Amino acid sequence: MPKMVLTAQYLSINANLVHGNTRKAELSVEVEDKDVTTYTSLGWKEVTGGIKSGELGCEFLQDFAAAALDSIMWPLLGTVVPFEARADQGAVSASNPKYTGSILIKSWNPLTGSVGDEATVSVTFPTSGAVTRATS
Template sequence: MVLLAEYLSINANVLNEFTKKAEIAVEVEDKDVTTFASLGWKEVLGGLKSGELGCEFLQDFAATKLDAIMWPLLGTVVPFEVRADQSAVGVNNPKYTGNLLIKSWNPLSGSVGDEATVGVTFPTSGAVTRATS
């Protein structure tokens, strides 16, 4: 599969026109429950789950564009949706949804001659769900 038309929505704002990369990652803590009965083998159980949404955007400072959308969200928890393609959600195009803490915003980054980009990672707040309908 080649990602050609990834879908990203943050706080009900579809950000496809600015998004160069969106990456959802989830994990679970491993908790060591090893005892002497383990006979020298480590045993683990899953603990708390967490996630992150990493994004790379092309910046736009126009009145209704990316910076104007994201700046007011700083410090708030907002809903998100990400999927591999902009087409309808289905078994071949699941959606991942949840809430994000807009923990940081890097409005300007780049060197001479570079495109103005924004690279950020937002921690999830609460459950991340996967749905096919």
């Protein structure tokens, strides 16, 4: 079974390449479990899938320069924008699928940290609508 070490993730938010500032990106999707247990379940719980949802969690190294990370993200606060994430910056393929969808920029933490810390921003954006996976 092949192994992989993440060394060059790709991340685009609102058509802006932000992987140069990205230290960590985690896309998670899930589906609600709905209890459909009846008396014919013979004492066993039965579930079926409900509504799907997702989150894009990111840790960025902050940059306040003109046209850099903070100036890209700040105006997006409160808006729903497209994203694309891949395990590698190489071409989209069967071994490097892309995940796309939309996220709500529901928070932005421009100033965090203590004396001597790197200037980082850790945020989690909820997805809005479908998240798709493509290999071409």
